[in-house]
Amino acid sequence: MKVLFATSELAPWVKTGGLGDVAGSLPAALRAQDVDVRVLVPAYPALAQAFPDAVEVARPHWLGGLLPTPGLKQAVTPDGTPLLLLDYPHYFDRTGNPYLGPEGRDWLDNHLRFGLLSRVAAWIGSDASTLDWQPDVIHCNDWQTGLAPAYLRYLPGRLAKSLLTVHNLAFQGLFDHASLFELGLPDASWHLDGVEYHGYLSFLKAGLQQADAISTVSPSYAREIQTDAEGMGMAGLLRHRAARLSGILNGIDTQAWNPATDPHLPNHYGPRRLEAKAANKAGLQVEVGLDLRDDLPLLAVVSRLTEQKGLDLLLQIAPRVLELPAQLVILGSGDHAMERAFASMAHRHPGQCAVRIGFDEGFAHRIEAGADIFLMPSRFEPCGLNQMYSLRYGTPPVVRATGGLADTVVDAADEKHGNGFVFGPATAAALLDAVQRAATAWRDPALWRRLQKRGMARDSSWASAARHYVDLYRAL
Ligand code: ADP
Numbered sequence: 001m002k003v004l005f006a007t008s009e010l011a012p013w014v015k016t017g018g019l020g021d022v023a024g025s026l027p028a029a030l031r032a033q034d035v036d037v038r039v040l041v042p043a044y045p046a047l048a049q050a051f052p053d054a055v056e057v058a059r060p061h062w063l064g065g066l067l068p069t070p071g072l073k074q075a076v077t078p079d080g081t082p083l084l085l086l087d088y089p090h091y092f093d094r095t096g097n098p099y100l101g102p103e104g105r106d107w108l109d110n111h112l113r114f115g116l117l118s119r120v121a122a123w124i125g126s127d128a129s130t131l132d133w134q135p136d137v138i139h140c141n142d143w144q145t146g147l148a149p150a151y152l153r154y155l156p157g158r159l160a161k162s163l164l165t166v167h168n169l170a171f172q173g174l175f176d177h178a179s180l181f182e183l184g185l186p187d188a189s190w191h192l193d194g195v196e197y198h199g200y201l202s203f204l205k206a207g208l209q210q211a212d213a214i215s216t217v218s219p220s221y222a223r224e225i226q227t228d229a230e231g232m233g234m235a236g237l238l239r240h241r242a243a244r245l246s247g248i249l250n251g252i253d254t255q256a257w258n259p260a261t262d263p264h265l266p267n268h269y270g271p272r273r274l275e276a277k278a279a280n281k282a283g284l285q286v287e288v289g290l291d292l293r294d295d296l297p298l299l300a301v302v303s304r305l306t307e308q309k310g311l312d313l314l315l316q317i318a319p320r321v322l323e324l325p326a327q328l329v330i331l332g333s334g335d336h337a338m339e340r341a342f343a344s345m346a347h348r349h350p351g352q353c354a355v356r357i358g359f360d361e362g363f364a365h366r367i368e369a370g371a372d373i374f375l376m377p378s379r380f381e382p383c384g385l386n387q388m389y390s391l392r393y394g395t396p397p398v399v400r401a402t403g404g405l406a407d408t409v410v411d412a413a414d415e416k417h418g419n420g421f422v423f424g425p426a427t428a429a430a431l432l433d434a435v436q437r438a439a440t441a442w443r444d445p446a447l448w449r450r451l452q453k454r455g456m457a458r459d460s461s462w463a464s465a466a467r468h469y470v471d472l473y474r475a476l
Pocket residue numbers: 016017018019021302303304331332333358359360361364383384385386387
């Protein structure tokens with residue numbers, strides 16, 4: 001089985017969220033199931049620098065519209081995964097976030113940048129390809145590669161089948177009508193059953209419409225997105241394609257996220273050496289300037305700061321949470337108003353609340369290890385990885401019952417399976433209630449140990465998800 005895994009992010013080199021983590025760890029798990037997988041990803045500066053010896057293996061040309069002729073360079077990651085780097089410096093030799101310019105706004109040519117990525121994925125899956133490797137399946141991820149199934153459908157010479165995995169339905173890749181021509185798509189594709197969506201070209205809709213199969217990253221989210229309330233305008237289409245839609249729960253990279261070996265941690269620990277977690281808490285308190293208190297629960301957030309993550313609810317109850325009493329540490333970036341609100345909260349509560357605005361991988365690991373309780377009050381969450389990192393790090397999470405959070409966290413009220421705290425309504429009151437329950441449980445060491453150990457024992461590896469993907473590829 002040969003699979004091209006097409007992605008716009010790849011951890012540890014380029015990551016804005018969970019898609020980067022998934023692309024950085026699922027391919028190795030697929031290889032362990034004997035899938036011959038290659039990862040197609042733009043040669044952003046971080047990747048070009050990481051693989052200076054990458055060799056050009058093809059130059060896809062005549063791609064249509066205004067699309068240029070890029071290079072394809074081959075490299076191999078340290079874990080042995082073959083990469084195809086899409087080399088077109090004019091599009092991808094830009095530092096920072098892969099989607100946003102320095103002003104924090106989308107690059108104006110994103111339709112061409114990710115249109116090229118999609119088009120080259122389709123080229124590799126067509127008989128125009130000059131590569132000596134022919135994939136059976138193109139595995140696309142989110143809107144950035146969502147156009148590949150449409151190219152496979154509308155252009156001649158198709159050989160590969162396509163699977164589109166939805167990591168987040170909220171990002172749809174909407175562009176104006178003129179981009180149809182720039183992207184080299186035929187007029188016939190401008191249709192309700194094609195790539196058109198309410199007068200716009202939608203990369204995501206195009207993929208949902210044309211892919212041979214659709215998956216999303218948890219069973220609950222696969223159900224939720226078929227409802228009008230949570231389908232983000234795509235529910236009708238997804239219901240129509242329900243027979244082709246499945247939910248496969250993400251795994252995590254259990255090597256990168258292992259408290260017993262994590263190179264970012266000052267003190268290693270495991271389920272049988274949980275005492276050593278306390279030293280990480282003290283280290284974290286010192287690192288962020290919190291009072292050195294082992295008698296207060298330390299609550300933590302690592303997140304994109306967006307509407308999705310429900311952190312406005314946390315802002316509303318933060319004073320009450322600090323009065324519990326408790327400490328709070330937050331790492332995140334995104335919405336500027338929310339960044340300012342969190343920063344000013346930290347300013348008002350020195351020693352008790354610390355906020356760092358930015359993206360910092362090592363710090364994220366130290367928070368997972370040093371905190372007592374992790375907070376994820378998401379309004380919606382296709383899968384969520386941080387709650388799984390928290391479980392593995394003995395840091396029971398407080399989550400809203402949605403998407404992958406509902407599929408991974410069991411409320412402590414379940415005395416046999418409980419590993420965290422789950423609340424229902426997306427309200428400040430419901431979040432506060434769950435946080436209070438967590439803080440109370442934290443004061444009961446025997447109960448807390450049981451919760452921690454159950455979470456740490458959960459199998460979050462990729463093996464089972466990889467088997468599901470292999471079944472899907474076979475069915476295609
Ligand atoms: P999403 O993909 O919606 O952002 P996930 O929970 O699936 O949510 O994945 C988020 C990933 O990004 C996790 O690996 C998390 O640790 C990481 N992350 C998010 N914000 C930051 C940040 N400010 N600094 C470091 N890592 C972050």
